[in-house]
Structure formats: structure tokens, C-alpha cells
Amino acid sequence: MTAPGYHPAAMAPPQPPMSFPRAMQRTPFAKLVLVEFRKLSGTLSDRILLIVGPLVVIGANVLLFLSLDSASSMASASDQITPTFYLLRIGHVIIHAALIKLIAGEWQHRAAQPTLLAQPSRGRYFLAQATVVFLLWMFCAILQTVLTLTLSPVAAANSGVVYLLSYRIGWVIGVCFLGSLLTMLVALTVAMLVPNAAGALAIYFATVPAMLTISGLAPKVFAWFDPSTPAASLATLSAIDGPVPSIVSLLVWIGLLGFAGYRVSRRDLA
Template identity: 25%
Template sequence: MSTAPTATPSVALQDVSTAGRGDSSGMIERPGIGFGRLIRIELRKMFDTRSGFWLMMSIGILSLIATVAVLIFASDESLTFESFATAIGVPMSILLPVVAVLGVTSEWSQRSGLTTFTMVPRRGRIIAAKLAATVLVGVTSMLLAVGLGAAGNLLGATIRGVDLTWGLSIAAVGKIILANVLGMLMGFVIATIIRNSAGALVGYFAVAFVLPTITGILYGTQAWFRDISRWVDFQANQVQLYDGAMEANDWGYLAFTGFFWLVIPLFIGVRLAVRSEVK
């Protein structure tokens, strides 16, 4: 007769009851799932869905249209590397944060969290992997935009018979990449707080496009807001990165507002995501 111990009903019920709460600390995480593997999984989940596929298709199509428009309509003087890189990068900067939003909210909106958080009960690791994947996509996509912009510049100069004009320094390219990564992080942060695809998308577009309009009106009409705008307006400090000229105080304003617009909300969002119930 076998004398191997068996789990008591109370222990089994305890393991099951912890499956949908918090960090699911009562569950045992499957071995062999390293953080690098989690990042690769999250990258694949961003793009192998129908929404992710069509988002990438939209970015590619819009970038192609913008490049062709530069080739056709730009004057010889404006046919530069910066023009092509901007034409390709603008659609990316608008749509890539949507990828970041859906990468987070899919666990709650599409019920994939039941599987994800069962395989890896420590939700903090999953969110950290999503964050790393978001940054990686942001950097890679902007490097791709720079590469395609360089190719478009070479092609445009050859077709139009004009001299090559580059214009953007490596430092300027780095600031543009940082600005776009910050935009993706804003979408990521909003998604961790709301955790609903429709609501998070509305929230992101409100912050990215409606809020700057409001702050712009306040800046133009209210003297008190002009005095404090650099301390509270994160989007304005982020746009400063595109201008290329960043003094020490500009970096300070960006860091200060980024802390309050990104770091603190991210902490709150992660706490809510870790403790929320997945149905």
C-alpha cells in the first residue's frame, strides 16, 4: 500500500482561491520562465493579434504614403534626411503608444490574463516584461524610422538629382527616440491604471492631444500658468526634445514633470494591476 502524502482538501482549496487575487502568492510559478523569455513572449503578443497586425500595417502604409508625399511634393531645399525621417516617424509616434496600451489591457479586456497569471503568478514580473517590451519597441521602431529616412533621402536625392542633405546629428536623433519612448510610456502608464482597452485609448488620446490644447490656451491667456508651465506641462517639455536645443534646466523640467506624470502614476497603476481581480 502506498504511503505517499496527498494534499488535503483545505490546501487544494487555498491554492485555487489564490488564483485570481493579487500576486497569486499561493501558487507556484512554473520553472524555467526567465525574464528574457517573458519579454519575447510579450513582444509576440503585441503583434500576433489582429489588432496588433493591423496597427503595424497601418504604420507601414502611412509611412509609405508620407515618404511618397515627400518625394513628390517637397521642394529641392526641403528634400532632406530630416524630412523623410519625420514623415516616417510621425505615424509611428501616434500609433505605437496604442500598441503599448493594448499590450497591457489585453490581459483584462481579452481575458488572456487568466492564462498569463496562472503561468506566471507574480504579476509584477509580467508588467515589468511588458514595460521592457514597450521600451524595446519604441527604440527599435525609431531606429527603423531613421534607417528608412536615410534610405529615402538617398533615393530622393538620386531621383531628383539634388545634393544629399542630412541635417540631423546623432544627439538630435537620440532626443527624438527618447521623446517617442516617453510617448509610449505615457500610453503604458494609462493602461496600467485603467486596464480597459477602450477606456485606456480614450485616456491616452485625451492626454496626448486634448490636454496640450488646453494647456496651450492657458499659456496664451493666463499669466499665472506661463509662470509655472515648465513645472507642470510634461507634454511641452517632451516636445522640447524635438527642437534639439536642450539646456540643463530643460532636462531638469523634463525630469521633474516626468516623475509626476510617469513615475508616480506608474507606481499607482502597477499596484492596482497587481491587486485587481482577473475574470
């Protein structure tokens, strides 16, 4: 016989709650990066931009370098690097458009919600997107470096001058990588500040020619705010000698990028 009020279930030890390994498991960072790459090429328009973008870069380089056939346009090392500097400013805009669609479109279409529901850490989410941006920058910089080192000797030969960049390979690489980074910085800042893909693209495609126009009309004034000033200074093409304009320009754009990052970190998902 059992004592009054005794129930076996009441005396049994508590059972551990059911565990859900997949829900408890942390999403691998490599998977987060892969998800961001899939978003980068998620739609037909994204894939078109990613295919057309490099073709535009190649076509613009071929067209500009092979059109240089006068000795005066290729006489010095700075003359021979000048086409690269301007190609970095305008030739990569289609690739940047794909980046803008990825970042601005995340918040317009609430595509960030599934990622942050799977892993709530915004830090890891931003780091995954930063990895995609870094790899895209490396691709653009390497592509421009290869095209410059391939086409500039042909342009020098067509102009009948001595090719000087072969003695400054490191300098050419530095200009390509720094210039590519700075122009991508503009696209990244616009995309983070404007949570609408169409609006961000419109602003970016208006900003690039506007900056080129202002830098041509008032080079010594705009050099203090031009994001490409550090690359121009490295290429010995800056309108103002000395490092101060480059430092001011970097501080301005790093400040804008930091402000944009703060806005994104505080942005509501709902």
C-alpha cells in the same frame, strides 16, 4: 505466523508523493515573453494595427519631409529636426494602439489569468510585458531614425539649403530615441490606468491632439507638464530655456507611471 495486529502495508516505508514535473517546473522567461508577443498579435485587429502602424509612420515621414521645399523651413539644424519631433508625437499613434490593446485588454478580457496561473509571479509577468514594450520602443525609435536620416537630406536639397544633420548624427539618434520613449510613455500610462481596451484607446486618441493643441496655445505653461518637453529641449525646440521644465515634466510622468504600476499590481484578477 505473524504477530497479532501486524500488517505488512503498515510497516512499509512511506512512498514519496507523485511528482508532476511540468507543474513543478518554472516557466522559462523567454516563453513568457513569447506568450506576450503572441498576445500582441493575437487577433485580426491586432495584426492589422501592427502592419498598418509602420506604414503610417513611413507615409507620414515621406509626406511631411517631401513637402518642405522652402529655405526658411530648413535653414538651421533645429529647423531640420523639427519634422522629426512632431512625427514622433503623432506619427506613431497606431503602433501605440497595439500596445494599449495588449496591456489594457489583458485585464478587460482576463487574459492575464492563464499566465499567472501557469506562473504566479506578477514580477516575472510584468517583466515579460516590459520586454515587449522595450522591443517595441526600439523598433519605433530605429524606424524613425532611419527615416529621418534618409529623408531629411532630400528635404534639405529640395529647399536649396546645406544639410546640417550629417554633422550631428548622435544628436538625431538621441532625439529619435528619447522622443519615441516619451510618447510611448503616455500610451503605456493610459493603458495601465484604464483596464478597458476601448476606453483606453478613446482616452489616448483624445489626449494626443489635446496635448498638441494646448502646447500650441500655451507653450510656456504646458511645457512643465508636456511629456515631450525633454525631447523638445534636446532638439532645441523647447518653449522655455533650461533643464528645469524637462525635470519637472519627467517627474510628473514617471510619477504617473509609478502610480499606474501600483494600481496594476493591486488589481484583482477575478
